[in-house]
Amino acid sequence: xxxxxxxxxxxxxxxxxxxxxxxxxxxxxxxxxxxxxxxxxxxxxxxxxxxxxxxxxxxxxxxxxxxxxxxxxxxxxxxxxxxxxxxxxxxxxxxxxxxxxxxxxxxxxxxxxxxxxxxxxxxxxxxxxxxxxxxxxxxxxxxxxxxxxxxxxxxxxxxxxxxxxxxxxxxxxxxxxxxxxxxxxxxxxxxxxxxxxxxxxxxxxxxxxxxxxxxxxxxxxxxxxxxxxxxxxxxxxxxxxxxxxxxxxxxxxxxxxxxxxxxxxxxxxxxxxxxxxxxxxxxxxxxxxxxxx
Amino acid sequence: xxxxxxxxxxxxxxxxxxxxxxxxxxxxxxxxxxxxxxxxxxxxxxxxxxxxxxxxxxxxxxxxxxxxxxxxxxxxxxxxxxxxxxxxxxxxxxxxxxxxxxxxxxxxxxxxxxxxxxxxxxxxxxxxxxxxxxxxxxxxxxxxxxxxxxxxxxxxxxxxxxxxxxxxxxxxxxxxxxxxxxxxxxxxxxxxxxxxxxxxxxxxxxxxxxxxxxxxxxxxxxxxxxxxxxxxxxxxxxxxxxxxxxxxxxxxxxxxxxxxxxxxxxxxxxxxxxxxxxxxxxxxxxxxxxxxxxxxxxxxxxxxxxxxxxxxxxxxxxxxxxxxxxxxxxxxxxxxxxxxxxxxxxxxxxxxxxxxxxxxxxxxxxxxxxxxxxxxxxxxxxxxxxxxxxxxxxxxxxxxxxxxxxxxxxxxxxxxxxxxxxxxxxxxxxxxxxxxxxxxxxxxxxxxxxxxxxxxxxxxxxxxxxxxxxxxxxxxxxxxxxxxxxxxxxxxxxxxxxxxxxxxxxxxxxxxxxxxxxxxxxxxxxxxxxxxxxxxxxxxxxxxxxxxxxxxxxxxxxxxxxxxxxxxxxxxxxxxxxxxxxxxxxxxxxxxxxxxxxxxxxxxxxxxxxxxxxxxxxxxxx
Numbered sequence: 006x007x008x009x010x011x012x013x014x015x016x017x018x019x020x021x022x023x024x025x026x027x028x029x030x031x032x033x034x035x036x037x038x039x040x041x042x043x044x045x046x047x048x049x050x051x052x053x054x055x056x057x058x059x060x061x062x063x064x065x066x067x068x069x070x071x072x073x074x075x076x077x078x079x080x081x082x083x084x085x086x087x088x089x090x091x092x093x094x095x096x097x098x099x100x101x102x103x104x105x106x107x108x109x110x111x112x113x114x115x116x117x118x119x120x121x122x123x124x125x126x127x128x129x130x131x132x133x134x135x136x137x138x139x140x141x142x143x144x145x146x147x148x149x150x151x152x153x154x155x156x157x158x159x160x161x162x163x164x165x166x167x168x169x170x171x172x173x174x175x176x177x178x179x180x181x182x183x184x185x186x187x188x189x190x191x192x193x194x195x196x197x198x199x200x201x202x203x204x205x206x207x208x209x210x211x212x213x214x215x216x217x218x219x220x221x222x223x224x225x226x227x228x229x230x231x232x233x234x235x236x237x238x239x240x241x242x243x244x245x246x247x248x249x250x251x252x253x254x255x256x257x258x259x260x261x262x263x264x265x266x267x268x269x270x271x272x273x274x275x276x277x278x279x280x281x282x283x284x285x286x287x288x289x290x291x292x293x294x295x296x297x298x
Numbered sequence: 299x300x301x302x303x304x305x306x307x308x309x310x311x312x313x314x315x316x317x318x319x320x321x322x323x324x325x326x327x328x329x330x331x332x333x334x335x336x337x338x339x340x341x342x343x344x345x346x347x348x349x350x351x352x353x354x355x356x357x358x359x360x361x362x363x364x365x366x367x368x369x370x371x372x373x374x375x376x377x378x379x380x381x382x383x384x385x386x387x388x389x390x391x392x393x394x395x396x397x398x399x400x401x402x403x404x405x406x407x408x409x410x411x412x413x414x415x416x417x418x419x420x421x422x423x424x425x426x427x428x429x430x431x432x433x434x435x436x437x438x439x440x441x442x443x444x445x446x447x448x449x450x451x452x453x454x455x456x457x458x459x460x461x462x463x464x465x466x467x468x469x470x471x472x473x474x475x476x477x478x479x480x481x482x483x484x485x486x487x488x489x490x491x492x493x494x495x496x497x498x499x500x501x502x503x504x505x506x507x508x509x510x511x512x513x514x515x516x517x518x519x520x521x522x523x524x525x526x527x528x529x530x531x532x533x534x535x536x537x538x539x540x541x542x543x544x545x546x547x548x549x550x551x552x553x554x555x556x557x558x559x560x561x562x563x564x565x566x567x568x569x570x571x572x573x574x575x576x577x578x579x580x581x582x583x584x585x586x587x588x589x590x591x592x593x594x595x596x597x598x599x600x601x602x603x604x605x606x607x608x609x610x611x612x613x614x615x616x617x618x619x620x621x622x623x624x625x626x627x628x629x630x631x632x633x634x635x636x637x638x639x640x641x642x643x644x645x646x647x648x649x650x651x652x653x654x655x656x657x658x659x660x661x662x663x664x665x666x667x668x669x670x671x672x673x674x675x676x677x678x679x680x681x682x683x684x685x686x687x688x689x690x691x692x693x694x695x696x697x698x699x700x701x702x703x704x705x706x707x708x709x710x711x712x713x714x715x716x717x718x719x720x721x722x723x724x725x726x727x728x729x730x731x732x733x734x735x736x737x738x739x740x741x742x743x744x745x746x747x748x749x750x751x752x753x754x755x756x757x758x759x760x761x762x763x764x765x766x767x768x769x770x771x772x773x774x775x776x777x778x779x780x781x782x783x784x785x786x787x788x789x790x791x792x793x794x795x796x797x798x799x800x801x802x803x804x805x806x807x808x809x810x811x812x813x814x815x816x817x818x819x820x821x822x823x824x825x826x827x828x829x830x831x832x833x834x835x836x837x838x839x840x841x842x843x844x845x846x847x848x849x850x851x852x853x854x855x856x857x858x859x860x861x862x863x864x865x866x867x868x869x870x871x872x873x874x875x876x877x878x879x880x881x882x883x884x885x886x887x888x889x890x891x892x893x894x895x896x897x898x899x900x901x902x903x904x905x906x907x908x909x910x911x912x913x914x915x916x917x918x919x920x
Contacts, residue, residue, distance in 0.1 A: 043375040045394075066396065066408035069438060069454065077420040077431045077455075082410035083394060123410045127420045127430035150410065 046297040047087055054094060055119075058108045061098075063090050064120045071118070073137070073145070076126035081149035086121055088154050088294045089146065089163070093119065096159075096289055097167045100281045104273055114174055118143035123150045132199075136166035141174045154294055159235040159286035168234055168282075172227030179270045185262045186222035188255055189213070193221050209248035212255025229256075229263045233275055234282045337397045343444035344372040344405070347464035350471070351449065354523055354530075355381070357417040357435030359456045361532050363426055364506020365523030366417070367478040369471055370462065379413040380475050387476035389413065400440060405451060407437040418455075426505070436460070458532075480616065482524040485547050487565035494537045495560050508563070512537055528553050529563070537561070566675065571682035573597045575669040579690040586696040586734050587742075591654045591667040591688075598650040600682070601643050601672040603629070606656045609664040609689065622670055622681035630678045631779050639674045647672055647679070658733045658742045658756050659692045662711060662882055666690075694880045698737055704764050705738045707813065709880035714823065716840070716868035720788075720798050726868055728752070729877075732759070732766070741766065746785070747842045748862035751776060755843060757785050760806055766821075769808040770801075770841045781847035781854065788867055789836035789918065792827070798867070800853060800916040801836060803828070808838045811874060819876035819885045831919050840868040844913075852913035864910045 047065070055061045064071060065086035072078055081089075098111050116138065125148045126134035137145045146163050157164075189212055194201045202208040202216035213219040218228035233241060245253045267273045327335065350371030357363060369380040369390075377395040380387075393411035398404040407414055416423065417435025427433045436453030439460060443450040449462035465474065490501040492510050500511045508520040521532040527546050534543040542561040545553035551568055555561040576594040583590040593604055603625060615621035629646050633639055648654075659665060667690060671683035697706065715727040730745040735758070742756040755775045759768045770787030777783075787808050791797040807826050814820035825838030844853035858864045877886045 045375070066394065067406065067437070068398075068408065077418070077434065079415050079419050080393075080408050080410050080437065086409070123415075124420055129430055 047083070047090075050087075050297040051090065055090070059098060059112045059115060060117060061111075061115060062118045063093075064118060065090070067122070071120045071143070071145075072122065073126060076128075076134070077124075078126060078147075079123040079150070081121040081123040085123075085149045085152050087297070089121060089149055089152055091292050091294060092152075092154070092157060092164070092289055093167065095292055096157075096164045096282065096285050097171075100278065100285055101273075103281050104278050114178060115171060116142050116144050116174065120145045121149045122147045124148065125151075135162050136170065138170035138173060141177055144170045154292075155290055157286070157289045159283050161286075164286070165231050165235055168231035169227045172230040173223065175267075175271060176223060176226060181226060181266045181270075182262055185226060185259060188259050188262075189219075189222070189225060192219065193225070194219050195221065205244075206247055209244060209256075210252045212248065212252045212259075214244065214256055225259065226263060229260050230267070230275070233260070233263075234279045235286075236279075237283060333399050333403070336403050337399070340397055340403045340405070340441045340444045341372075343446060343449060346446040347371070347462075349465045349467050349469060350378065351462035352465055352474075354461045355417065355435065356458045356460070356521060356523070356532050357433040357453075357456060358427070359434065359458065360519075361456075361458060361521035362505070362507055363433055364521045365530075365532060366506075367475070367523065368413075369465065369474065377407060377411070379411050380471050381413045381416065382475055382478040382482060383416045384413060384475070387479060388472035390471055397441075400454075403441040404454070405439045405441055411437075477526060478524060481526055484617065484619070485524055485529065485553075487551075489566060491564045492537065493562040493564055494540050497538065498564075499537065501563065510535075510537065528556070569673045569675055569680060569682050571597075571600055571671045571673065573600050573602065573671045573683055575602065575686040577667055577669055577686055577688040579667060579688060584690075584692060584696065586692065586694075586698070586737075587658055589656045589659050589665070589690060589692060591656070591690075592651075593648065593654065593669055594651050595669075595671075601647040601649055601674075601679075602669055603672050603679075603681075604648055604652070604654045604667070604669045606654070606665050606667045609666050612666040612668070612687065618670070618685045619681075621668075621685060626672070626679045626681060633678065639677055639679065643672075643674065643679070658735070658744075660731050660733060660744070661693045661709075661880065662731065662878055664689060664691050693882065697734060697880070700737060701734070702738045704813070705734075705761050706880050707818075708732050708741065708761070708766050708811075709734055710876055710885075711878040712821075713875045713877055713886075715873050715875075717871055718869040719863075720839070720865070720867045720869055722863065722866050724863075724866065726862060726866075728868070743768070747840075748858050748868070749843045749856040750859050751783060751843055751856055752859065755783060755785075757841075762806075764813060766811040766813075766823075767807050767809070768811075768841060769804060769806050771804045773846070775843070778845060781845045783856070784844050784846045784853065785841050786844050786853055786916065787838055788840045788842060789825075790839050790869065792835040792837055798839065799918050800914065801830065801838070801918040801920060802916050803838075803920040805920070809841060809870065809872075811872075819879070821874040821876075823870060823872040823874055825870045828920055834918070836918070839870055842867055850913075852915055854913040855910045858910070 051063045055063045065081055065083070067078075067080035098115065101111050101115075102108050120143060122145060128134070133147075135147055139145075144167065146166065152163070192211060192213075198216050198220040202211070202213065202219055205215060208214070208216045208219055211219070213225065213228075214232050215228050218225040236244070245256060248256055264275050267275050267278075350369050353368040353370050354365050355368040356365040367382045371378040372395065375394060375396070376392050378390050378392045380390040391411050391413045393407060394409040396406050396408055398406050414435070414437050417433045418437045420430050420432045422432040434455055436455050436458070438454040439451035440454065441449070442452050442459075446464065451460040451462065452458070453460060487503075490503055490508065492499040492501045492508070502509045506522055506524070508522065510518040510520060512518055518535055518537060520535050522529040523532070525544070528544070529547070530544045531542070534541050540559050540561050542555035542557070542559045544556040545563060546556045548554050551565050553563040574596040578592045579589060580592060589606070591604065591606065593602070595602055603622075605625065612621070615624065629642070632646065633642050654667070656665070666687050668685050668687045670681050670685045672679050673682045674680075694709070709732055711729065711731050713727050713729055716725055718724070719726055726748070728745065728748060730743050733742045733744070733756070735742045738761065740761055741759040743759050744754075744756055745752050746755065746757050757768065757772055757775060759766050761767075770785050772785040773782065775783040775785060786800045787803050788798060789801045805826065805828070809823050809825055811821045811823035814822070825840075827835065827837050829835050843856055845856055847854060855864065875886060878884055
């Protein structure tokens with residue numbers, strides 16, 4: 006009796022197995038498909054200069070899914086996108102390569118997607134968005150239509166935005182000392198930053214390197230990085246002079262923390278980075294913006 | 299044994315469920331293969347139109363701006379776009395496109411295309427829509443249907459249907475676009491009504507959308523696009539049970555349902571007249587400084603309009619309708635509220651046989667005399683006929699024998715270049731034509747100064763001792779809708795070189811041009827020194843046109859021609875280079891080419907030129 010049952014069960018088991026085992030052949034055709042979009046010279050150039058060295062996707066073609074749907078936006082131009090890709094490489098990514106000695110730093114920490122938009126993002130109140138960063142994964146650059154390669158310099162907004170957003174990612178990876186937040190602690194005004202500080206001068210006098218720096222200590226920190234590397238020592242000193250004695254004191258003590266953080270956590274000397282960024286920015290207008298070799 | 303049976307029966311369902319119901323694939327290909335196939339199909343259809351597609355482009359989910367005629371051509375992953383919204387009909391811009399997938403195949407214009415940007419940019423260049431949404435047009439579409447005969451797209455942003463039909467292989471893009479631009483111009487009116495089954499409904503038009511008031515509760519919106527034969531609504535509309543979508547333009551003033559339905563859009567019926575004109579420019583009446591045009595109408599009872607203009611300007615109007623509208627707009631702007639148009643007609647129009655005189659014609663232009671019938675409708679003048687025209691010209695052979703050579707050598711076209719300017723220190727050049735007035739005694743000059751009125755005004759100059767002399771304080775040079783034009787003297791305080799102003803002075807020698815003793819066709823023009831009643835020592839720097847208004851002592855600023863900056867007045871002395879002599883010989887060909895179309899030549903073209911706000915006073919008296 007017992008044996009019979011066992012036989013019966015095992016036959017059931019065998020039958021069941023036999024009946025369906027050949028159903029599950031994986032299709033030899035992948036469901037992941039090659040895009041039907043034709044690859045052009047720029048796509049191939051990006052593969053060699055962004056994907057291979059840095060694993061960064063430089064998305065110049067407009068995609069709803071990458072766009073902020075709360076704005077009305079337009080695609081970036083093909084020619085302007087090529088120019089932008091060369092400028093970002095020369096003025097930002099390679100500046101870090103140069104100071105760290107390899108492409109590994111950018112490859113490890115820089116956001117994996119750079120997304121371009123032709124127009125500004127206009128808010129309903131008429132103000133404009135220059136750039137945004139999302140969760141350390143993507144930076145969007147707006148107003149690519151407005152790029153003028155002949156007049157590009159270290160302070161051109163797109164590149165300042167990149168240093169700013171990259172600063173956030175570094176902070177998120179290795180936090181900075183809590184001492185920093187205490188210096189301007191009660192003075193941060195959150196979203197009122199542009200209402201409270203209508204001019205750079207008024208922000209400087211209160212110890213903020215820019216109006217946006219008054220938003221929160223995390224913004225203050227990366228504003229100090231991005232504005233420092235884009236200015237000569239004289240220009241920086243002019244800002245501190247404008248700040249007056251109390252503003253200067255706050256900015257200088259905050260900057261000391263920023264400088265030491267970059268030095269100790271990342272082994273990046275901001276003075277040296279500044280030198281590299283300024284030199285590369287001066288070279289930028291003379292880059293070859295046509296070749297896709 | 300019984301137990302065993304039961305158990306074995308219990309197992310049976312397991313056996314059955316495991317394999318008896320085999321799932322059949324509904325499609326013979328996987329979902330991903332199918333979407334790929336659909337994309338390939340869409341691509342083939344899009345690229346099948348070798349000369350591209352005509353597109354009915356309706357931006358905005360409410361179609362509030364109506365529709366625009368746009369052309370698309372797809373090839374090799376690129377799309378070329380042209381549109382009636384471009385100033386130059388030959389503009390066609392190429393950018394990239396790709397096919398993506400959403401709930402179906404999508405067509406994405408994914409790099410910048412400046413033509414499409416007109417509809418999708420958050421700030422439309424003509425200010426249509428809001429300043430953060432623009433016209434809310436589409437650059438991404440769902441492909442609803444695609445065949446070589448017709449493609450239907452649905453805009454992702456607007457949800458609107460875009461209908462694409464192939465262009466004939468031999469259609470020229472620029473001609474197509476220009477045709478649509480002309481259709482839009484020719485079929486646009488200011489007031490409309492809608493007529494269905496003999497009943498009339500009030501209609502207003504904003505951009506390309508009709509708003510039809512059916513009754514107190516019902517308003518029907520009808521966005522439309524101009525076609526080559528009339529207008530076509532975005533979708534059919536129904537009023538009082540009658541449905542219509544496509545309309546044919548009839549008799550130059552109404553649109554009738556193309557399928558014969560009892561549905562019309564009416565505009566005011568034009569008044570037509572069979573009056574004809576016999577225009578002549580008798581040789582015996584022609585002199586070096588005036589031309590008489592004689593007009594003999596076929597009827598004495600109707601008003602008509604007469605003028606002369608350069609052939610270039612005459613030909614710049616594409617149709618008689620454009621020309622008559624532009625000219626009558628000036629006359630109509632003189633009808634104030636409460637004015638009797640009949641009274642205005644008496645002073646500005648003609649009736650019966652008459653003659654018209656053009657004073658100081660240029661030897662270097664071809665002219666056209668024109669006439670057309672006019673009538674009063676709804677308190678304004680409208681044209682009742684086409685334009686009758688006759689060409690004429692004058693030249694130096696009409697100069698009297700006693701014309702002295704030193705007087706004659708001033709006649710012609712000159713480039714006049716300032717040393718500096720008041721605010722920017724720029725050396726500016728302006729172009730004048732010096733024309734004969736009283737032989738061996740004085741001249742008339744057109745093209746003087748930096749305003750858009752320069753070519754409309756003949757200023758006086760005198761001839762004395764071989765020199766040409768000009769002075770300010772010349773009044774009533776031209777009548778505008780708000781005042782009259784005046785040529786004023788500007789001066790600089792010699793002891794304070796940054797201090798400029800207007801001086802009231804009638805001295806005949808405020809600016810004196812001296813013909814070069816060494817070189818033919820060269821001269822210098824220098825401002826006079828003097829002193830004001832206030833004791834200030836001044837030098838005349840320039841003479842410029844202003845508007846004077848009744849009851850005001852101010853000098854109002856006029857619109858400035860392109861290439862000059864408002865209030866950046868010229869500062870002398872000036873060098874003068876002759877470009878064309880009295881006989882019409884070009885002395886300096888390269889420079890004379892530069893004189894072409896510096897300034898608009900007829901008041902009709904000035905209608906939209908805005909003057910800078912403001913005026914100044916003349917405080918300085920000599």
